[in-house]
């Protein structure tokens with residue numbers, strides 16, 4: 492912690508906010524202040540933008556192999572410092588160390604993946620159908636980018652954007668979430684050490700997100716916004732991006748259905764549910780939010796899930812053996828409490844959990860609710876906590892209709908042993924990703940993203956770099 496930078500990173504230099512402002516970073520397990528970081532204002536954001544704009548032309552000309560090697564070196568440094576980065580993440584975000592180590596590996600993998608992609612940016616050449624012109628196609632970096640990330644995966648949400656931006660030759664202003672700025676600052680220091688030129692990445696930590704980002708989006712010099720966060724903020728940023736016609740990638744909220752058919756292997760379904768629900772304490776956009784379980788197996792599934800959830804160890808994320816850390820803050824926990832209270836008021840049975848513990852920190856116990864009324868608020872709200880809400884269904888058409896009856900469409904989970912049904916149901920779900928007999932879909936080599944109000948574009952996979960590239964077409968007459 493002592494070595495972690497706490498200043499803004501602008502043009503390759505670590506600097507205080509121009510008005511000297513700072514913001515506290517809290518430990519969600521104790522409520523205590525860990526440290527203070529610089530609190531950027533619009534003037535600082537302008538300086539960061541200026542640095543990114545200035546660095547763009549030369550960075551775009553850098554050989555792809557050079558960009559690739561920087562990412563590769565950064566990947567190796569991250570892996571070497573896994574423990575240090577995991578402790579930092581647990582301190583500011585609360586997730587147990589084992590999960591934090593998992594996120595460090597996941598985050599690093601985006602750099603390794605995009606270090607490989609940097610060297611594979613292709614173009615095209617051909618004669619047009621009329622035979623009069625040749626067509627030369629080249630791909631160029633879209634330009635200076637604004638990257639905005641959430642607090643739930645403080646390192647991976649950064650590398651998932653920075654990796655492809657570096658690979659494509661874009662410069663950046665990164666604005667991390669105010670709850671978890673330290674992981675992003677540590678990442679900037681690693682990239683600098685790995686040889687990233689000054690000004691290519693600039694980091695502004697701030698408690699004044701709107702004031703800092705809006706002028707950049709409206710100003711016309713930022714050419715791309717890549718945002719991960721809530722749908723409500725995403726909608727606001729899309730509107731702000733319209734004025735200067737900024738290209739956007741949006742990774743927004745989810746409301747994942749988790750469907751267990753009568754022919755499912757219940758061992759697999761319960762294992763999958765534990766991952767889809769409990770990864771990151773349920774604070775994931777991919778978290779299973781609505782469990783639809785066939786009436787004939789619902790009781791058994793609920794009993795087994797409650798047994799597993801009840802056996803999880805809740806406590807300080809820094810303690811080895813702890814499975815479930817605190818939620819991010821009191822507001823986050825209060826939301827979970829309200830959603831559970833609303834479901835119970837409407838008749839849900841609490842199979843396990845459901846009671847906020849006494850004492851400091853934002854802890855909430857793993858909870859399973861059965862017989863949830865479809866009118867409950869948690870059916871159309873991201874729970875973002877360790878609460879599994881079980882509803883029953885009777886037939887396939889009905890469950891597909893109910894699963895799709897939401898404005899979101901990030902991910903769905905389907906458990907069945909029938910191949911025909913597995914494919915048929917997956918194809919009918921209105922989602923960008925499906926976990927088929929698995930509770931985990933995220934992988935840097937796969938395109939991550941949603942449909943409907945869950946977002947625009949994809950991160951990771953072969954297509955992840957496309958979000959940061961533009962085509963240029965040259966018409967050359969055939970003479």
Ligand code: NAD
Nearest residue numbers: 640641642667668700701704720721724742743744745776
């Ligand atoms: P949030 O929308 O409140 O904040 C996300 C980021 O936007 C933060 O950095 C925040 O400071 C910033 N922000 C807030 N208001 C802003 C404004 N007016 N202008 C510019 N920036 C602004 O979300 P959160 O609570 O940090 O994260 C949780 C949300 O993120 C959930 O909805 C979750 O589903 C979503 N999420 C989505 C994905 C995905 O890939 N689809 C991944 C992780 C999280």
